Amino acid sequence: MPAVEQVKLQEVVLAEPRGFCAGVDRAIEIVERALVKYGAPVYVRHEIVHNTYVVNDLKSKGAIFIEDLADVPEGATLVFSAHGVPKAVRVEAARRGLTVFDATCPLVTKVHVEVAKLHKEGYEFLMIGHKGHPEVEGTMGQLNDGIYLVEDVADVERVQVKNPARLAVVTQTTLSVDDAAEILAAVRRRFPQVREPKQQDICYATQNRQDAVKVLSPQVDIVIVVGSPTSSNSNRLRELADRLGTPAYMVDQPDDLRTEWFVGKQRVGLTAGASAPDILVQQVIARLKGLGAASVRRMDGIQETMRFPLPRGLGDKSMGAQPPIPSHLHPSKG
Template sequence: MRVLLASPRGFCAGVNMAIECLEECIRIFGTNIYVYHEIVHNKYVVDRFSSQGVKFVNEVDEVPEGAVLLYSAHGVSPVVRQAARARKLRTVDATCPLVTKVHLEAIKYAEEGYNILLIGHEGHDEVIGTMGEAPESITLVESPEDVDRLEFAPGAKLAYLTQTTLSVEEASAVITRLEQRFPQIEHPPKEDICYATTNRQFAVRSLIPDCDVLLVLGSQNSSNSRRLMEIGQSLGKSAHLIDGRHELRPEWFDGAERVLVTAGASAPQVVVEECLDYLRETFGADVVEEVTREEHVNFPLPRELRQMARVQLQ
């Protein structure tokens, strides 16, 4: 068996920053801290922090007054921030800067009187946070069929934004339909789908044609990880989204000569290495890393966290 290890894969700059935020909070405050929703959508990462005593909550009122609350990488709505202020919580914002960019675009377009079409998946944390910035101005669209059901007057002020973790092809199909129906529709100068999502999808599309099986390391609730699996399935390949080695099944590899392994933007390298060890031990796999694009993006820790660290040192 020959294993192609896709690169880039795994943690993106936003996930790295969010995890570093939580680790720094633990260093400063200890483990009696709270995180609004999962810090990133990955079971391994969340379980690791939970085992240290970090508490993940779905509602702000689950957090004791005056406690430390970290906002996850996916961002939160103004309603959540207001609730945190009302409970006098010490907050740290670990929102990915690329998600914050979409929030700011939503605010800008809403203030200018636009009806905003947000391309994304209903119920995703990022979509909930973005829509919360201007709920009266934003309509969620998930498919070209959703676009066909929109009712806006000719010449209406329209703009579209996208969830950062969508499939490039999925978003393009919706955008094409929007521009066909509403030629006047506007959009930000730079696309919203993040560089890491695009790069991981490009790697899979580039490498999968010569492979029999695709393994994607990532959790089921990770949007960008699911998109990677779906790319493999759309090209007729056997594709599996798994959290780690314990979910592997030997029958997946019957007759497989070439296996492509990648990881979603919130999946740590350790789970990748464990799966590679399984393939080496079970099938004598030869692993070759295939680099399709280079990444050199880093995000600094939030200003409020850097200030907290300085205060602690004084």
């Protein structure tokens, strides 16, 4: 491994915006408040958001993460993750009489509502997304049939639908904006009558963070993305920077940084996926300062003010004045 002396970093440039989005804020707050109101344990179906630090922090406070509702005892409190769940999971939770709080991101719920509405009108669906991602499983699980996953242009060319005149398209909210646009263009070519959502399904936070990386990448020698391997939107940020010609790496924690990445580099771009807490960004900055970075500069960028309401039963009136998000998790606005 090259010696630290060979690394002469000068500046860290912070992307703006980065880190937590409104849907992640809300999801973590739901688990936190459920723990306060009902006590531990609170069961959470799937990781509440795709971040190792956040999940471990909630585990330490009494959250238990499960994949199968069979692992939830009778009478327990259950939270659905931010990614959404198939309809069958909701039905099973209701059948068992569990106390359920839904942390599905409202922008994912919007897609579910659109699917249910158009299905009643006789539509089939193409879903642009990544196989196995819980959001995709949740959206496709709103229907028993008539929804087909397309991951790339080749899938669009192969897919067989019953009636191209009654076909709609929906999208995973955390995709690469550019990749999704390419696949959607292929859908339009093959199915000219396809019905598209009034507003794109890719969420504002995914779009904003990708736009910020597009501005950041040409200004720096290397891009570091803070995010967990399971985080779709974090992976897309790393891929985007790489595609723009800037070497890019994703780290789940500061210890993942490798000194050799920075040999010959002076300016480091730093961003974080929508599920990555600011404490990790600050820890990465500290490590980069240890490699010589003397200054930290924040890019100009969009200031996000979106806020989603909490489910009934966990709002301020029912809970008193509870802190919305623990300060060590919340992104710095300074």
